[in-house]
Amino acid sequence: MDLSAINPVLLIASLMVAATPLLLAAIGELVVEKSGVLNLGVEGMMIVGAIAGFATAVESGSPLLGFIAAAIAGAALSVLFAILTQFAQANQVASGLSLTLFGLGLSALMGQSYVGVKPPQMGDVHIPVLSDLPVVGPILFGHDIILYFGIVLTAAVWWVLKYSRLGLVLRAVGENHDAAHALGYKVIKIRLMAIMFGGACAGLGGAYISLIRVPQWTEGMTAGIGWIALALVVFASWKPWRALLGAYLFGGVTVVQLNLQAAGVAIPVEYLAMSPYLITILVLVILSADKSGAPAALGRNFHASR
């Protein structure tokens, strides 16, 4: 065992990479839940985003096009969920699950001819002088553009939810859809938009895994990250900045765990590999007492006739 092989600067830099898919998916789901909808299909939308992005990037040679395709694919899949829950009044838990089961199958089907293929590389942003700084450079100024997009998105969602009229309406729909309806807001339409936004974010997160974090395609490669993103929303008490903090925490656990594996720590690999899931459970236990941020109408369907 050689812990000195672990470089703290690289550790932090790779922690940010590990955290980005989680952050993207969690921010999307946060908006969905703020509108009063619980979509448990994050894992399914992520994995479909992962393969759609991967395939597009390989075929077109452009990772950026891949990310766009992933967002579209994630949003498209989320429309199925929206149809089930918003129009057909189906149970949200069951619909979300069906989305995940369907997405896992669909992605495996789409990805058959992409196993073992290498995707085109997404270049890191390089800012002269700043990126070359020791320590600060690799941590703050040496990443790919999507990672920065994730942080900007967090800020944007925070601002919109807190200060804009759109955010106010969205929260009103999530707190009390009957009151919002009485005030003349289109509950179903707003929720549909929120669900699609969440789908696009989950798709981006999935593509980040297949194009940047582990640049390859394997079946079921999201391995529960979508579910951890759902837990992250609870962890964050439905607050964007806390979702960022949580994502970095979980990214940290994942990266430290991988580094310990590489360093040959005396703990068996399997026990290290289960640690992110165990820590997610632990965090859920500690934080589940605080439901202050939860939208009141979360998980309840709306139908105008009542």
Place this chain on the structure above:
Amino acid sequence: MIRLEKRPQPSRAWSMATPLVAVLATMFFGGLLFAALGKPPVEAIRTIFWEPLFGEFAFYYRPQLLVKGAPLVLIAIGLSLGFRAGIWNIGAEGQYIMGAIFGAGAGLAFYPSESFLIFPFMVLAGAFGGWIWAMIPAILKTRFGTNEILVSLMLVYVAEQFLASVSLGLLKNPEGFGFPGSRNLQAWDSAHNAELIAGTGMHWGVVAALIAVIFAYVLLNRHMTGYHIRLTGEAPRAARFAGVNPTRLVLFCLGTSGALAGLAGMFEVSGPSGQISIDFNVGYGFTAIIVAFLGRLHPVGILLAGGLMALTYIGGDIAQSNLQLPAAAIQVFQGMLLFFLLAFDLLTNFRIAIGKPEVA
């Protein structure tokens, strides 16, 4: 203008008919999917639904129906109890794995002695393994209010890692030339969950599944606990006034479904599968969710739905070898089925009306 009117009471006729309509719709859209993959759609659907039952080699495939259906029914029966009460155990896959590990481990501790007591002991250990794994989300939910959906799901990934660990370590076959995986339980009479009637596929797991169906039916219709489950699912507020103890209900529903999933894992590892290995689990825990919904969360419905889902597995295998249909296509097919089922459920609770709404 087309709009939805809520029915005063859910339509019983539609409640029975929607699973059939969903299957037909899935066949149609599944056919389109197969056509998109460049396979003959009619031929593919016929292969999946007809070949295992009435085809040339049906004598070989029919027993498989029981082998594949039994774990699905066993797990789905357990899940349906919780689903009815709004308690969502999504981690049956993990409980299934733990049941297999506990069951096989309990047996292997006595290797190579022969005794008729070993198998019953393994059954108990398997049920206990699944039960204890389900108790984790149950206790966290009742004690701390933690969401059982996320916890039970996280535990699936933990169980998968644990499975890898025991098949490489604790339960590894010492005579296995270093390959991961346990001893083959099929080769050891005392621990083998053998066919009860040769050539039928009937094993103890099938018997257990049938008992579970009867047990669940009696529980739901003749027993106070079943009444409490139904009441909690249909009117949570009324249930509280009627003196339902939510803590006990959560522990009961999660515990029962965990124990049944554990049993399914134990019967699988000691029978059809034969050994603990890294990729021993094949997603029965997740497919059982579809089975539970397709069966309308009703014991008899689940029995039928389990048979249908087993059919898609076996037919899928045949289509894979005969038509080179990718294995993942069947997974999509099963996912689609759940989609259509949830969508057509609309017709149970709502009536489609054409024209302008009357102003009240």
